[in-house]
Amino acid sequence: MAVLLKGTPVVEALTAGLTVRAAALRERGTVPCLAVVRVGERPDDLAYERAAKKRCAAVGIKVRPFVFPADVSQDCLLSAVLGINSDPLIHGCLLFRPLPGSLDESAICAALDPRKDVDGVTMGSMAGVYSGAELGFSPCTAQSCMELLRYYGIDPSGKRAVVIGRSLVIGRPVAMMLLSADATVTLCHTKTRDLPEITRSADLVVVAIGDGEAIGPEYFRAGQTVLDVGINWSEEKQRLVGDVDFERVFPLVGALSPTPSGVGSVTAAVLCKHVIESAGRSEGTESVLRKDCIQ
Amino acid sequence: MAVLLKGTPVVEALTAGLTVRAAALRERGTVPCLAVVRVGERPDDLAYERAAKKRCAAVGIKVRPFVFPADVSQDCLLSAVLGINSDPLIHGCLLFRPLPGSLDESAICAALDPRKDVDGVTMGSMAGVYSGAELGFSPCTAQSCMELLRYYGIDPSGKRAVVIGRSLVIGRPVAMMLLSADATVTLCHTKTRDLPEITRSADLVVVAIGDGEAIGPEYFRAGQTVLDVGINWSEEKQRLVGDVDFERVFPLVGALSPTPSGVGSVTAAVLCKHVIESAGRSEGTESVLRKDCIQ
Numbered sequence: 188m189a190v191l192l193k194g195t196p197v198v199e200a201l202t203a204g205l206t207v208r209a210a211a212l213r214e215r216g217t218v219p220c221l222a223v224v225r226v227g228e229r230p231d232d233l234a235y236e237r238a239a240k241k242r243c244a245a246v247g248i249k250v251r252p253f254v255f256p257a258d259v260s261q262d263c264l265l266s267a268v269l270g271i272n273s274d275p276l277i278h279g280c281l282l283f284r285p286l287p288g289s290l291d292e293s294a295i296c297a298a299l300d301p302r303k304d305v306d307g308v309t310m311g312s313m314a315g316v317y318s319g320a321e322l323g324f325s326p327c328t329a330q331s332c333m334e335l336l337r338y339y340g341i342d343p344s345g346k347r348a349v350v351i352g353r354s355l356v357i358g359r360p361v362a363m364m365l366l367s368a369d370a371t372v373t374l375c376h377t378k379t380r381d382l383p384e385i386t387r388s389a390d391l392v393v394v395a396i397g398d399g400e401a402i403g404p405e406y407f408r409a410g411q412t413v414l415d416v417g418i419n420w421s422e423e424k425q426r427l428v429g430d431v432d433f434e435r436v437f438p439l440v441g442a443l444s445p446t447p448s449g450v451g452s453v454t455a456a457v458l459c460k461h462v463i464e465s466a467g468r469s470e471g472t473e474s475v476l477r478k479d480c481i482q
Numbered sequence: 483m484a485v486l487l488k489g490t491p492v493v494e495a496l497t498a499g500l501t502v503r504a505a506a507l508r509e510r511g512t513v514p515c516l517a518v519v520r521v522g523e524r525p526d527d528l529a530y531e532r533a534a535k536k537r538c539a540a541v542g543i544k545v546r547p548f549v550f551p552a553d554v555s556q557d558c559l560l561s562a563v564l565g566i567n568s569d570p571l572i573h574g575c576l577l578f579r580p581l582p583g584s585l586d587e588s589a590i591c592a593a594l595d596p597r598k599d600v601d602g603v604t605m606g607s608m609a610g611v612y613s614g615a616e617l618g619f620s621p622c623t624a625q626s627c628m629e630l631l632r633y634y635g636i637d638p639s640g641k642r643a644v645v646i647g648r649s650l651v652i653g654r655p656v657a658m659m660l661l662s663a664d665a666t667v668t669l670c671h672t673k674t675r676d677l678p679e680i681t682r683s684a685d686l687v688v689v690a691i692g693d694g695e696a697i698g699p700e701y702f703r704a705g706q707t708v709l710d711v712g713i714n715w716s717e718e719k720q721r722l723v724g725d726v727d728f729e730r731v732f733p734l735v736g737a738l739s740p741t742p743s744g745v746g747s748v749t750a751a752v753l754c755k756h757v758i759e760s761a762g763r764s765e766g767t768e769s770v771l772r773k774d775c776i777q
Binding site: 293310311313314315316317318320322344345347353355359362363366369370371372373374375376378379380385388 | 588605606608609610611612613615617639640642648650654657658661664665666667668669670671673674675680683
C-alpha cells in the first residue's frame, strides 16, 4: 500500500516549530511581519491570502495588507515596494502575480529587496537557489516539496530525481534544491522525448506541468516517491485534481502526494517559515549594526 | 570513425564574426575594451591572460590590465572594481580567481556590475543563466561548450544531456544552457550512483570533474557526443589530459572534444564575444540615455 503524502501533518509540525521561534522573536522585541501586496481581486489571490493570513495568525506573524485597484499605476506600486524595503518592521513581502498586463512585473519584482523576498521572485533569490548561497528565499511551492520529503523521512541524497516542468516557480528551483540535497536530478519538459521511460528510471518524481490528470500509470513503477504539484480544476469531476491521475497511480507507487491537501497545502506554512527566517536574519543584522555603533 | 570536436575552427569562425562586429563598433565610436584584473603571478592566470590578449588583439578589443601584488588589500581591489564599473570606456571585466585567501572573493565579485561581468562570476549573471533572462553573462567555459555544439551542428533540442560535475563555473551553468536549448538535462556529481548507466543513456555527455582520464569507455556507447571540459596535468604522460580517457573512448563514441585544443581553447574567443556583446548593449544604453536627454 502506498504512503499518502498528506500536507496536514507537515503543516502542523512546521507551525509548532515556527510558533516557538515567533514567540522567541517577539520576546526579543521583534514582531515578525509579512506585507501582502495584492492588485485587484482575483479569486485565486484572495483564496491564498486567506490561507496565508490564517497560517500567519497561527504562528504569530503580523500581516500588513497592501491592496491596490486593478488599474494602479506602476509608480504607485513601485513606491509601495520601496516603502516595504525600507520599513524595518516588515520582514517579508508576498506579491501576488501575475500582475495586470498594464504593469511592468519584472521591474516591480526587481525593486523588491531579496532579503524580504520570501516567495523567491527576485533575481537575487534566483541566484541564491541556483548557487546555494544564502541570498533571498526559494519559491514557497518548491520549498514545500522539500518540506514534504523531510517530514516523511525521504532523503534525496544519491537518489535519482526527475522533475517534469521547468518553470521558475517550481521546476527549476525544486531541481536546484534536490541537487543541493545530493540527488541526481533530471529536468524534463515539453521537448523531452520518451518521458515515461525517464520517469520510470527515477526514485523520486516531481510533477509540475499544470495539466489535470495528464500523468498516468505508464510513467511510474513500484516503490517510487511522487510529488504532484499540479492544482487543476476538473470540469468533468467538478473538483480539484493534480497533474497525476491519482486513482490509477496511487496503487502502483510507493508514496504519492494528493491534490488537494498535498504540496499546495504546505505553501502557506513555508511562507511563514521564510518570514521567521527573515526576521531572524534582520535581528542578526541589527545586532551587527549595534555592535558597529558601539565600536 | 568519431568526429574530433576541435576548438580551432570554432575559434576561427567566432573571431571572423567578432572582428566585423568590433570594427562596426569602432566605426560608431565605441572601442570595445576588456579590463583584466589579476592579483599575483600564478602561471595559470598568466597563461590565460596571454591567450585572452592574443584573441582580443585578433578581434580588435582593447585590453586594460589591472595588476596587483599578491598582498593587495581588500579596499584597494574593491576600488579598482568600482572604478571599472563606473568607467564608460570599459565594457567587460575578467577577474582571475581564486583570489588569495586573505581577500573576501565573494565581496569582490558582488561589487562587479553584472553588465560588465563577461565571465559570469556575479550573482546577477548567475540569475541570468538560471532564469534565461538577459542579465550579465554566462561563464566562458560553459558557453564554450555551447559554441562547440553550434559550430559542429549538434542541436541539443529534445536530446538527453548528462552533465557530470555541478560547479558554478561549468556544471550548473552548462546544464541551464542545455536546458534553454531544449535538452532533457541530468546533473550528476560525486553522490550519483550508477553513473556509467546514466551516461550511457545520454545522447550528449559533458564531463567536468577535474580528474585526469578518470572517465573510461564503460561510461559511453556508440553515437554519443562527448564534451570533455577537463584540463589536467598527467605526471605519467608529462602532458595535459582531459577527464575522459581519450585513447579508449574516441574509437567508441560519435564525437569527442580533445584536451588540449578542445573546449578550453574556445574560452578566450567566448570572452571576446561577451565583451563585444557588452559593448553593443552599452551603445544601446547610451542611445537611450541620449534620447532621454533630448526629450
